[in-house]
Amino acid sequence: METLGRNIRYSMLTVAAALMFAFVSTACSNEPGPVREPVEVRGVSLNKNSLTLAVGPTETLTATITPSNATNKNVSWGSSNLSVATVSGNGLTGLVAVAPGAADGQTATITVTTGDGGKTATCVVKVDSTVGPDPGTDADLYLAGNLDSQAALWKNELEAVRLSSALSRVNSVFVSGSYVYAVGSVFDPWGQPVAALWKINDSTGSIETKYMAGSDGASAANAVFALGSDVYVVGYEYLDSSYKSVATLWKNSEPPKRLSDPNSGASGDAEALSVFVSGSDVYVVGYELVFAYGKYVATLWKNSEAPKRLGNLSSGAYGHSQANSVFVSGGDVYVAGTEYIYSPAKTAAMLWKNSDAARTLSAPNNGANGHAEAYSVCVSGSDVYVAGYETLNMKETATLWRLNGEARRLSNAPSMAYTVKAVGNDVFVLGLEEGVSRVWKNDGAYSSLQGGQAVTMFVK
Numbered sequence: 001m002e003t004l005g006r007n008i009r010y011s012m013l014t015v016a017a018a019l020m021f022a023f024v025s026t027a028c029s030n031e032p033g034p035v036r037e038p039v040e041v042r043g044v045s046l047n048k049n050s051l052t053l054a055v056g057p058t059e060t061l062t063a064t065i066t067p068s069n070a071t072n073k074n075v076s077w078g079s080s081n082l083s084v085a086t087v088s089g090n091g092l093t094g095l096v097a098v099a100p101g102a103a104d105g106q107t108a109t110i111t112v113t114t115g116d117g118g119k120t121a122t123c124v125v126k127v128d129s130t131v132g133p134d135p136g137t138d139a140d141l142y143l144a145g146n147l148d149s150q151a152a153l154w155k156n157e158l159e160a161v162r163l164s165s166a167l168s169r170v171n172s173v174f175v176s177g178s179y180v181y182a183v184g185s186v187f188d189p190w191g192q193p194v195a196a197l198w199k200i201n202d203s204t205g206s207i208e209t210k211y212m213a214g215s216d217g218a219s220a221a222n223a224v225f226a227l228g229s230d231v232y233v234v235g236y237e238y239l240d241s242s243y244k245s246v247a248t249l250w251k252n253s254e255p256p257k258r259l260s261d262p263n264s265g266a267s268g269d270a271e272a273l274s275v276f277v278s279g280s281d282v283y284v285v286g287y288e289l290v291f292a293y294g295k296y297v298a299t300l301w302k303n304s305e306a307p308k309r310l311g312n313l314s315s316g317a318y319g320h321s322q323a324n325s326v327f328v329s330g331g332d333v334y335v336a337g338t339e340y341i342y343s344p345a346k347t348a349a350m351l352w353k354n355s356d357a358a359r360t361l362s363a364p365n366n367g368a369n370g371h372a373e374a375y376s377v378c379v380s381g382s383d384v385y386v387a388g389y390e391t392l393n394m395k396e397t398a399t400l401w402r403l404n405g406e407a408r409r410l411s412n413a414p415s416m417a418y419t420v421k422a423v424g425n426d427v428f429v430l431g432l433e434e435g436v437s438r439v440w441k442n443d444g445a446y447s448s449l450q451g452g453q454a455v456t457m458f459v460k
Helices: 002-028
Strands: 043-046 050-053 058-066 075-079 086-090 093-098 107-112 119-125 139-148 152-157 167-176 180-185 193-201 207-212 219-227 230-239 244-251 267-278 282-291 297-301 318-329 331-342 346-353 369-382 385-390 395-402 415-423 426-433 436-441 445-450 453-459
Touching: 002 050, 043 107, 043 119, 043 415, 050 058, 050 093, 058 107, 075 086, 086 107, 093 107, 093 119, 107 415, 139 436, 152 193, 167 331, 167 453, 180 230, 193 230, 230 282, 244 282, 244 297, 267 297, 282 331, 297 346, 318 436, 331 385, 385 426, 395 426, 426 453, 436 453
Parallel strands: 050 119, 152 167, 167 219, 193 219, 219 267, 244 267, 267 318, 297 318, 318 369, 346 369, 369 415, 395 415
Antiparallel strands: 043 058, 058 093, 075 107, 086 093, 107 119, 139 152, 139 167, 139 453, 167 180, 180 193, 180 219, 193 207, 219 230, 230 244, 230 267, 267 282, 282 297, 282 318, 318 331, 331 346, 331 369, 369 385, 385 395, 385 415, 415 426, 426 436, 436 445
């Protein structure tokens, strides 16, 4: 105790003397105190110089700045080709993902740049569709649809997460980084739909809701696509002033973009059903009524270019057509949809690619086959997959068409397929079988949803 007392008294005297010295020094001099010089950045490095990824999986890059006591540690992240690989920066870490539609063998360079001095480090990302989930390891399945007439989301067959307590529905789901985006409609007390975007934190489960109400009428969101920090939503708005439904694109908080012209006397109602973003190009498909031919016509909108009519306009052998899904891979644009053929009076599942002649996937001239529709298209490497249904012997049958192979019937029961996704070597199809939502993986049934109905899927 005595030793401790002496140490305390000694410390107090030392502090008092120091304070007196500081007071005298300050009182006798107007010179400023020493200024700490900023420590400049001399370099930056990444934990990996190369990556091989498929669509779906992500990889985290970590930047290290030298010296470690540098004053300014701010960095920025970028990709040399957003249509191949994207990066979402969060300080010294960057989340890297292969862009949907990127083809095997394509590469992009991810670059981190320091705010002080512009020092850089790079990592080359190569696309390889064979790199997927480990054999026997399931990918994450995100299903969205309706539960008791309310918008709902399921992940890996877990309990549903209700996105709204009101009458609502989900039409599309997309996963990017740590967020799940779902779009659809919420119905107001008068039964009018209002376009809605739900942003769900995949880690915490928190939900943000954004309404994209029409200016003077109903609206609906049909599809969503996220690339980096940008979120693209497409659907329609009904304008009372022109008595038309207008195909509409919403991006982040920007004003809605009218894809069809509500003031045109040449066209009528239009609706956007699918969106795909590749680099700086935004592709949207749907349909528009063309008065001159009296037809609803499958239509592709790209950026600010004039709309491209995919369906047959002038031919009297064809009726209405509709584009349901778009996918871009290696510069090629694939669109799946349906077109009515007057002889033999059937709807046919269709695939349009670039400016090539339309390809009929179903067999409308087969007397045993009936109507067919294509709802979703997905490209993986050199394989093109289209999901939909074809009526066989008076029974709608879920069907997966593979351009490099034969059509595959997914069920013998009444069924249809809504969405197809490819991850690595696995192909997942979401559909409905005898009223039950079901996912087929490769050659067989994979999972089913008990309670609720899923209409859209994302695989990560």
